[in-house]
Amino acid sequence: MMVASLQVIVDGLSIGSTYALLALGLSLVFSVMGFVNFAYGSLIVWAGYAIAVTDSVGAPYALTILVMVVFTVVLSIAMGRFAFRPFITAPPATLLLTSFGVALALQAVAIFVFGEAPRHVPTPPVLIESVSVGGVRISLLQILALGLSVIVLVALNLLIQRTTFGIEIRAAAEDSKAAQLMGVRPPKVLLVVFAISGVVAAVVAFVWFARIGTVDPRADLTPTLKAFIAVVLGGLGTIRGPVIGGLLLGLFESVLASFLTTNLLAFQSAFAFGLVILVLILRPQGVAGRVVELAK
Amino acid sequence: MRLGLTHDRGPGPLALMGTVTGGTTIVIAISIAVLIWVWAAGGRSESLLVNVGITAIMVIGYQVFVGNTGIVSFGHPAFVAIGAYVGGLVAVPSGIKSAILPDLPHWLMNLSVGFYPSILIGGAAAGLAALVVGPIVMRLSGATAGIMTFGLLVITNEVIRNLDQFTRGTQTFFGVPKASGLLDVYGLLCALTAVSLAYKFSRFGLRTRAARDDPLAAETSGINVVRTRVGAWVLSASITGVAGVLLAHQLTAFSPQSFFITMVIPVMVMAVLGGTASIIGGVAGVVVISAWLEFMRGIEGGSLFGLVEIPSIFGISQLTLGVGLILVLRLRPRGIFGSTEFAWRLSGSRPRDRDPDRGATQGQGE
Numbered sequence: 126m127m128v129a130s131l132q133v134i135v136d137g138l139s140i141g142s143t144y145a146l147l148a149l150g151l152s153l154v155f156s157v158m159g160f161v162n163f164a165y166g167s168l169i170v171w172a173g174y175a176i177a178v179t180d181s182v183g184a185p186y187a188l189t190i191l192v193m194v195v196f197t198v199v200l201s202i203a204m205g206r207f208a209f210r211p212f213i214t215a216p217p218a219t220l221l222l223t224s225f226g227v228a229l230a231l232q233a234v235a236i237f238v239f240g241e242a243p244r245h246v247p248t249p250p251v252l253i254e255s256v257s258v259g260g261v262r263i264s265l266l267q268i269l270a271l272g273l274s275v276i277v278l279v280a281l282n283l284l285i286q287r288t289t290f291g292i293e294i295r296a297a298a299e300d301s302k303a304a305q306l307m308g309v310r311p312p313k314v315l316l317v318v319f320a321i322s323g324v325v326a327a328v329v330a331f332v333w334f335a336r337i338g339t340v341d342p343r344a345d346l347t348p349t350l351k352a353f354i355a356v357v358l359g360g361l362g363t364i365r366g367p368v369i370g371g372l373l374l375g376l377f378e379s380v381l382a383s384f385l386t387t388n389l390l391a392f393q394s395a396f397a398f399g400l401v402i403l404v405l406i407l408r409p410q411g412v413a414g415r416v417v418e419l420a421k
Numbered sequence: 422m423r424l425g426l427t428h429d430r431g432p433g434p435l436a437l438m439g440t441v442t443g444g445t446t447i448v449i450a451i452s453i454a455v456l457i458w459v460w461a462a463g464g465r466s467e468s469l470l471v472n473v474g475i476t477a478i479m480v481i482g483y484q485v486f487v488g489n490t491g492i493v494s495f496g497h498p499a500f501v502a503i504g505a506y507v508g509g510l511v512a513v514p515s516g517i518k519s520a521i522l523p524d525l526p527h528w529l530m531n532l533s534v535g536f537y538p539s540i541l542i543g544g545a546a547a548g549l550a551a552l553v554v555g556p557i558v559m560r561l562s563g564a565t566a567g568i569m570t571f572g573l574l575v576i577t578n579e580v581i582r583n584l585d586q587f588t589r590g591t592q593t594f595f596g597v598p599k600a601s602g603l604l605d606v607y608g609l610l611c612a613l614t615a616v617s618l619a620y621k622f623s624r625f626g627l628r629t630r631a632a633r634d635d636p637l638a639a640e641t642s643g644i645n646v647v648r649t650r651v652g653a654w655v656l657s658a659s660i661t662g663v664a665g666v667l668l669a670h671q672l673t674a675f676s677p678q679s680f681f682i683t684m685v686i687p688v689m690v691m692a693v694l695g696g697t698a699s700i701i702g703g704v705a706g707v708v709v710i711s712a713w714l715e716f717m718r719g720i721e722g723g724s725l726f727g728l729v730e731i732p733s734i735f736g737i738s739q740l741t742l743g744v745g746l747i748l749v750l751r752l753r754p755r756g757i758f759g760s761t762e763f764a765w766r767l768s769g770s771r772p773r774d775r776d777p778d779r780g781a782t783q784g785q786g787e
Binding site for chain 2: 155159160161208211212215217218219221222223225226227228229230231232233234235236237342346350353354356357361388391392393394395398399401402405406409411
């Protein structure tokens, strides 16, 4: 029993830390621009294709990951520059619709270029082999997922709290008009935020595809969904919120997976959203979110 | 009496009548044109035009919520699905029902209603579902509420996929009589246009729009923001549910994946192109985008007007919809019609120039 519950916690934390990062990437853009980026999952999918394509020309694994990271960051910045920067003064609903348009376009291009069939995304076997530690099965990937998440979180925290970039981002998130008057240029902040969010997406994509092993044009739905749930669960507008939401979601899924019978497991997303609804009845702003006006 | 564009209705019941009948007149005119076209063409493209009519009802349902509350919904296919499955379930003849759904409860097994009762039941079921979740979702902030409408779609889809006893799960649900005639669909379209116009310009619609533009001021004036949103949400869901039942009677066979996120894409683009704050705009969006999609279907099918053979390009119509959505939002954020509607006016009376919907979904700035 002890070992079983420990296993549930380990699995939950490792997947939850990935969800936490996903939600964080989404929440970063939200805090500055005030909209939820529907195209975030597309970023992950294209990162997967970047690995698959570089691998298909025979590059070693480390190189494919490097190419993927660079590509994802560039794509994220391009997204911010060309799709979202022109809308910098528009209301959040317009930006939300725009991001949906971006997601549609990116998916259509993926279908056009790569076709509907899933592509293999390679992973060194050493990453996914499980070892037993005191009866608890754990893979290098799970440890890596946890470790990377902690590193990203710490780095992000330092960046946001200690650097000029971070101060500008926080200022723009707090009050964009006042920040502008103090010499913070919104377009620059926007690009920095999209760059950071791209780095986070790249880290998520690495862990995500090492676990899943294939990528197809419609694979953006799951990451988008997980990020949405985590973000709403934890609450928007803080760093703590999405992290807590992601970890909670991971633990919840892991508990469900171990206790539910197979035919009930089919309702997994419904259960997760049910949990969200329960939490929202008690706390409309999420577990650790800031109270925002109804209008936002 | 003349027909003109207006932002708002004047005071009094007569002005309300003028605004409601104005937009409806246009839709009736379009419907008559469609009927004449199909009759003249000897039934050719009838099926296509039935689909377009159903889509128009979906867009009108979508507009009632998104246009009046300013919250973007991704979840409306859920109501189409509920309408289709519930309306379909009660309409399947008992004989077929016992073959395809052997585990149904007895009373449901023997229940088999006609076309219009099934539409009422399906629409009511969608409205009821919206009423259950509405009070929870609608008190969230706009962005979170938008996400939760998406969550609702995911939940609905999963429930339908796994409720084998009633829905056949992921297998195709079939046996619904083919009953969505051209006249039924376009008749309902005209009626529902009138309903949504009446709602928009009623005191309830006015409160909802006020809460959209300035929730704080609205609340200070004694408007319950959450309640106005729930009202629009439930009406919107019922209209969308009706479209779902019509779709069930048109397709006769369907499966859960027919009602997922891809279904909301054209509906959303149509509403945004025409102007989410305008009902007649939504109808205009349906006309333009339907024509465009039909054109693209020709291209994706590999032929241009059946004349030139070109290689099949897959996913390209989705690409044009995505890019089109961004371009419309960039170039004309409030859509073709903004928030204007058609209205009958007594000759000589001046239209109101004030635009109460300045702050609608696509309005730039504050």
